Amino acid sequence: MTQDLRTLESELARLKAENAELRQQLMQAQKLSSVGALASSITHEFNNILMTVINYAKMGIRHKDEATREKAFDKILTAGQRAAKITTSMLSYARAKGDRREPASLSQLVQDVLVLVEKDLQKHRIHCQTQFSGEPWSAVNGCQVQQVLLNLIINARQAMDAGGVLSITVQANPEEGFSEVTVRDTGVGIPADKLPQIFAPFFTTKEVDDQGQGGTGLGLALCKDVIEAHQGRIRVESVVGKGTAFILRFPLVPAPRIASSSKVKTAC
Numbered sequence: 001m002t003q004d005l006r007t008l009e010s011e012l013a014r015l016k017a018e019n020a021e022l023r024q025q026l027m028q029a030q031k032l033s034s035v036g037a038l039a040s041s042i043t044h045e046f047n048n049i050l051m052t053v054i055n056y057a058k059m060g061i062r063h064k065d066e067a068t069r070e071k072a073f074d075k076i077l078t079a080g081q082r083a084a085k086i087t088t089s090m091l092s093y094a095r096a097k098g099d100r101r102e103p104a105s106l107s108q109l110v111q112d113v114l115v116l117v118e119k120d121l122q123k124h125r126i127h128c129q130t131q132f133s134g135e136p137w138s139a140v141n142g143c144q145v146q147q148v149l150l151n152l153i154i155n156a157r158q159a160m161d162a163g164g165v166l167s168i169t170v171q172a173n174p175e176e177g178f179s180e181v182t183v184r185d186t187g188v189g190i191p192a193d194k195l196p197q198i199f200a201p202f203f204t205t206k207e208v209d210d211q212g213q214g215g216t217g218l219g220l221a222l223c224k225d226v227i228e229a230h231q232g233r234i235r236v237e238s239v240v241g242k243g244t245a246f247i248l249r250f251p252l253v254p255a256p257r258i259a260s261s262s263k264v265k266t267a268c
């Protein structure tokens with residue numbers, strides 16, 4: 001009997017470890033699929049950057065005067081730095097990282113994700129507004145939280161077929177000890193009878209697109225998993241025809257440096 005119990009316990013432990021490993025793999029696969037959704041916009045952006053570099057290099061070769069050459073070098077440098085910023089963000093996002101959590105500025109995480117989606121939003125005629133108040137810090141796995149943000153932003157973009165406004169706000173609530181990130185869109189909204197299902201794995205109302213992207217129904221299930229593993233909360237508010245807001249809450253931790261009390265930006 002005790003032997004049977006021990007065998008069962010070790011089998012349970014093995015299954016738990018296998019389950020954790022499969023979850024990690026699923027998370028990584030979902031992450032790469034969200035990168036896939038941005039691939040075409042990022043490729044276009046790179047092409048634009050290369051055209052800038054090539055044209056200003058030609059201008060520098062043609063014009064020998066110092067002022068023109070200086071301007072050309074300046075433009076080439078700025079374009080190169082932008083390309084480097086995009087590749088760095090992309091590589092750090094796509095790299096598989098463990099479960100480690102450390103204090104991170106949520107405003108900074110939002111800004112890093114916006115580097116990746118900026119062109120994609122422009123291409124879909126979506127104006128992006130951000131508002132950062134109080135610069136809250138939370139103990140998070142930055143990569144996983146970026147994955148959550150990216151999923152919410154891609155969902156928002158897909159809900160605004162004819163363009164619209166994406167607003168992202170980050171604020172601190174020190175009295176209650178949490179930080180809050182809201183991702184709001186002016187898209188189609190979610191009917192009340194669908195709301196209870198949207199976080200269920202494989203629930204989707206989308207068709208796979210031309211590039212074979214999307215429609216797995218795993219995006220929000222993953223968001224919920226990640227947020228709950230951070231002892232946080234995710235909730236949704238939606239009005240059909242007006243838009244949807246996803247609100248994330250994380251436990252607040254002290255900022256490791258003096259943060260500015262309020263910083264407001266209105267465009268990405």
Ligand SMILES: Nc1ncnc2c1ncn2[C@@H]1O[C@H](COP(=O)(O)OP(=O)(O)OP(=O)(O)O)[C@@H](O)[C@H]1O
Nearest residue numbers: 155156159198204205214215216217218219220244
């Ligand atoms: N911002 C939003 N506006 C309107 N509907 C939304 C929004 N976000 C999610 N939904 C609804 O919730 C469903 C589930 O979203 P989820 O991100 O889990 O999967 P998906 O987007 O359909 O597929 P995938 O994420 O794999 O591309 C969507 O199919 C859509 O019906």
Ligand SMILES: [Mg+2]
Nearest residue numbers: 151155219220
């Ligand atoms: Mg999705």
